[in-house]
Amino acid sequence: MTNIPIDRLDLPVEKPNHGHGSGGGWKEYFSFSTDHKVIGIQYLVTSFIFFLVGGIFAMILRGELITPESDLVDRTVYNGMFTMHGTVMLFLWTFPSLVGLANYLVPLMIGARDMAFPRLNAAAFWMVPVVGILLMASFFVPGGPAQAGWWAYPPVSLQNPTGHLINGQVIWLLAVAISGVSSIMGAVNFVTTIVKMRAPGMGFFRMPLFVWAVFSAQIIQLFGLPALTAGAVMLLLDLTVGTGFFNPTNGGNPVMFQHYFWFYSHPAVYVIILPIFGIFSEIFPVYARKPLFGYKVVALSSILIAVVSAIVWVHHMYVSGTPAWMRMVFMLTTMLVSVPTGIKVFAWVATIWGGKIRLNTPMLFALGGLIMFVFAGIVGIMLSSVPVDIHVNNTYFVVGHFHYVLYGTVTMGMYAAIYHWFPKMTGRMYNEGWGKVHFWLAFIGTNLNFLPMHPLGLQGMLRRVASYAPEYEGWNIVASLGAFLLGMSTLPFIFNILVSWMQGEKAPDNPWRAIGLEWLVASPPPVENFEEIPVVISEPYGYGKSEPLVAEAHSHQH
Amino acid sequence: MDSYIVPDDLQQSSHHAGGEHGHDEEGNKMFGFIVFLLSESVIFLSFFAGYIVYKLSTPNWLPPGISGLEVKEPAINTVVLVASSFVIYLAEVALKRHDLRMFRIFLTTTMVMGGYFLVGQAIEWSNLEFGFTSGTFGGMFYLLTGFHGLHVLTGIILQLIVLLRSFVPGNYDNGHFGVNATSLFWHFVDVIWIVLFIMLYIWQ
Numbered sequence: 229m230t231n232i233p234i235d236r237l238d239l240p241v242e243k244p245n246h247g248h249g250s251g252g253g254w255k256e257y258f259s260f261s262t263d264h265k266v267i268g269i270q271y272l273v274t275s276f277i278f279f280l281v282g283g284i285f286a287m288i289l290r291g292e293l294i295t296p297e298s299d300l301v302d303r304t305v306y307n308g309m310f311t312m313h314g315t316v317m318l319f320l321w322t323f324p325s326l327v328g329l330a331n332y333l334v335p336l337m338i339g340a341r342d343m344a345f346p347r348l349n350a351a352a353f354w355m356v357p358v359v360g361i362l363l364m365a366s367f368f369v370p371g372g373p374a375q376a377g378w379w380a381y382p383p384v385s386l387q388n389p390t391g392h393l394i395n396g397q398v399i400w401l402l403a404v405a406i407s408g409v410s411s412i413m414g415a416v417n418f419v420t421t422i423v424k425m426r427a428p429g430m431g432f433f434r435m436p437l438f439v440w441a442v443f444s445a446q447i448i449q450l451f452g453l454p455a456l457t458a459g460a461v462m463l464l465l466d467l468t469v470g471t472g473f474f475n476p477t478n479g480g481n482p483v484m485f486q487h488y489f490w491f492y493s494h495p496a497v498y499v500i501i502l503p504i505f506g507i508f509s510e511i512f513p514v515y516a517r518k519p520l521f522g523y524k525v526v527a528l529s530s531i532l533i534a535v536v537s538a539i540v541w542v543h544h545m546y547v548s549g550t551p552a553w554m555r556m557v558f559m560l561t562t563m564l565v566s567v568p569t570g571i572k573v574f575a576w577v578a579t580i581w582g583g584k585i586r587l588n589t590p591m592l593f594a595l596g597g598l599i600m601f602v603f604a605g606i607v608g609i610m611l612s613s614v615p616v617d618i619h620v621n622n623t624y625f626v627v628g629h630f631h632y633v634l635y636g637t638v639t640m641g642m643y644a645a646i647y648h649w650f651p652k653m654t655g656r657m658y659n660e661g662w663g664k665v666h667f668w669l670a671f672i673g674t675n676l677n678f679l680p681m682h683p684l685g686l687q688g689m690l691r692r693v694a695s696y697a698p699e700y701e702g703w704n705i706v707a708s709l710g711a712f713l714l715g716m717s718t719l720p721f722i723f724n725i726l727v728s729w730m731q732g733e734k735a736p737d738n739p740w741r742a743i744g745l746e747w748l749v750a751s752p753p754p755v756e757n758f759e760e761i762p763v764v765i766s767e768p769y770g771y772g773k774s775e776p777l778v779a780e781a782h783s784h785q786h
Numbered sequence: 787m788d789s790y791i792v793p794d795d796l797q798q799s800s801h802h803a804g805g806e807h808g809h810d811e812e813g814n815k816m817f818g819f820i821v822f823l824l825s826e827s828v829i830f831l832s833f834f835a836g837y838i839v840y841k842l843s844t845p846n847w848l849p850p851g852i853s854g855l856e857v858k859e860p861a862i863n864t865v866v867l868v869a870s871s872f873v874i875y876l877a878e879v880a881l882k883r884h885d886l887r888m889f890r891i892f893l894t895t896t897m898v899m900g901g902y903f904l905v906g907q908a909i910e911w912s913n914l915e916f917g918f919t920s921g922t923f924g925g926m927f928y929l930l931t932g933f934h935g936l937h938v939l940t941g942i943i944l945q946l947i948v949l950l951r952s953f954v955p956g957n958y959d960n961g962h963f964g965v966n967a968t969s970l971f972w973h974f975v976d977v978i979w980i981v982l983f984i985m986l987y988i989w990q
Binding site for chain 2: 344345412415416417419420423424425450451452453454455457458459461462465469470471472473478479480481484487488491
């Protein structure tokens with residue numbers, strides 16, 4: 229029998245489970261495997277460990293800020309902590325975790341047996357722990373780790389009080405460069421895989437939206453990351469051999485670094501958030517039992533965001549001596565991003581609207597993430613406007629905004645994804661009760677933690693300070709308690725994942741009755757992914773429609 | 787027939803509407819390499835953008851005592867490098883005709899021309915009266931020429947590998963990815979140099 233009939237009204241929940249995982253048991257995850265599924269989980273687990281490290285830094289920072297005085301840790305330690313918190317959360321949690329998820333899912337979703345370049349893929353992964361070890365090692369060099377914040381602005385980042393060549397900032401720059409090389413290798417791999425390895429019949433407009441999102445995000449990596457690399461190389465030369473690119477004492481211009489930095493680092497936000505949008509687009513139709521509203525427009529909006537992202541960077545530099553006309557131009561381009569983003573939000577709401585909603589943990593996380601994203605987006609439009617930005621520049625208002633994006637949306641979206649695909653990845657079900665406890669702790673914790681930062685910023689509390697005026701104390705106590713709650717919310721997740729992975733109920737191949745090629749294979753998928761490469765004959769997200777998704781196997785077309 | 791797995795050779799020839807199923811490894815590699823080169827070119831573009839902004843915004847652009855750069859030797863270097871792009875193209879053509887002897891001759895010639903360029907640049911560096919730390923100009927000049935020189939060196943190493951591989955019988959009987967990629971890389975290095983030459987030496 230070669231037809232794989234999928235009646236969309238009644239999707240099969242269970243097929244005989246002949247999945248045998250990827251073979252070698254847990255030891256495989258410590259080896260140089262070239263299987264995209266193993267690499268995906270390697271990325272996910274490694275980045276989660278660093279997420280915990282970054283979280284511990286955050287707990288210390290919020291512990292310091294619970295009182296107005298600087299009394300918990302030494303100033304330089306505090307500076308190192310906030311620098312490392314930002315660096316770890318971006319370069320070792322959000323980027324690699326999403327790359328891990330994409331690694332796991334993209335080949336399955338497009339009907340490929342692996343990524344285009346499996347060995348390159350493995351090499352890119354193994355650079356991540358190297359970056360982590362380098363950054364953590366910088367705590368033990370004289371002078372401690374980098375203290376100039378995650379954006380490493382000169383001339384602050386050019387200070388080297390110890391006089392040693394090997395100092396925290398140099399290590400930081402090397403780590404960022406290695407992470408950049410790893411990301412470029414990944415981007416080349418993803419773009420090639422998506423363009424060249426799709427199953428027959430899967431045209432671009434039959435690709436799942438997560439694949440569209442990854443594709444758009446990786447294009448940003450390819451064309452943005454080199455600019456950061458260029459800036460980092462120049463800063464490293466200023467720091468080590470004494471060139472004068474950004475060093476004012478040698479004729480350099482420190483603002484130039486900001487251009488190099490933000491030309492990549494603002495689009496980098498979309499590198500992170502686009503896959504999360506993709507996750508939302510995968511999850512809402514499944515748990516609302518409805519086709520995704522406006523599939524093509526949502527797909528194209530990802531590309532549009534990628535394109536517009538290249539012309540928004542100066543909105544980080546309204547107060548860096550930027551001429552007025554330039555501020556106006558970048559205010560408008562920044563606001564333009566809200567158009568494709570708004571299209572997506574509208575499409576998700578229209579998808580959920582009138583649907584038969586199941587509030588399983590992935591859906592809860594996706595809905596919570598969407599609500600917090602809408603809030604972050606509104607605040608983002610406020611920040612793009614020049615007068616508001618000048619007022620709240622470098623205050624906690626900005627910190628609150630980007631944490632709503634990076635925790636409220638990105639991390640919540642990651643949790644949604646992990647719960648949703650957990651049965652596929654492990655062959656086991658997670659515990660729904662613990663999942664819901666995790667969600668509510670995280671949702672309440674996030675809002676308690678980051679909402680108070682907005683009034684604090686409007687009142688003028690600066691970011692990155694270790695001590696502050698006593699009138700800011702009230703909101704800071706709320707924020708810190710929220711942070712500790714948020715930190716605690718991670719515990720039920722870890723418990724749930726570990727216990728379920730070891731002894732959870734056996735998962736069927738398609739527990740959510742979802743459409744998508746990844747749900748047609750066993751849980752966990754066999755090494756080769758597909759016994760026969762399927763031929764895709766219809767568009768994705770056809771919940772409630774009756775055409776099949778895949779036709780007879782590929783070989784019989786010949 | 788559930789257990790029937792499509793043989794790789796069948797898959798290679800399949801191109802269905804819209805989607806391709808690829809075990810066309812040579813094609814994938816070349817596509818990936820082009821994507822990589824596009825990304826690589828953005829690093830150069832970033833440096834170029836920096837150079838232009840610095841030059842336009844710095845009142846005393848050249849270091850004290852320097853009136854300009856000598857153009858003659860770099861111009862000869864440029865001619866040699868551009869010509870070598872044609873020579874490596876001839877090597878590719880020779881390989882397509884399965885003429886390994888001419889392939890090796892042309893490839894070796896390309897390497898010699900690339901080497902000439904590098905030596906020429908080293909001599910120029912040793913004669914210059916300013917250094918890496920001579921303000922923004924000095925930094926930019928050595929950064930740009932040094933980074934490009936590193937690419938020339940990489941290109942020569944790739945050519946050497948491709949040349950040595952041609953002595954293994956059967957290596958280049960059908961797939962030429964290594965050769966094509968090396969050649970494309972060399973053209974890329976060449977085009978970058980032309981832009982650099984105009985920026986550094988002509989636009990003074």
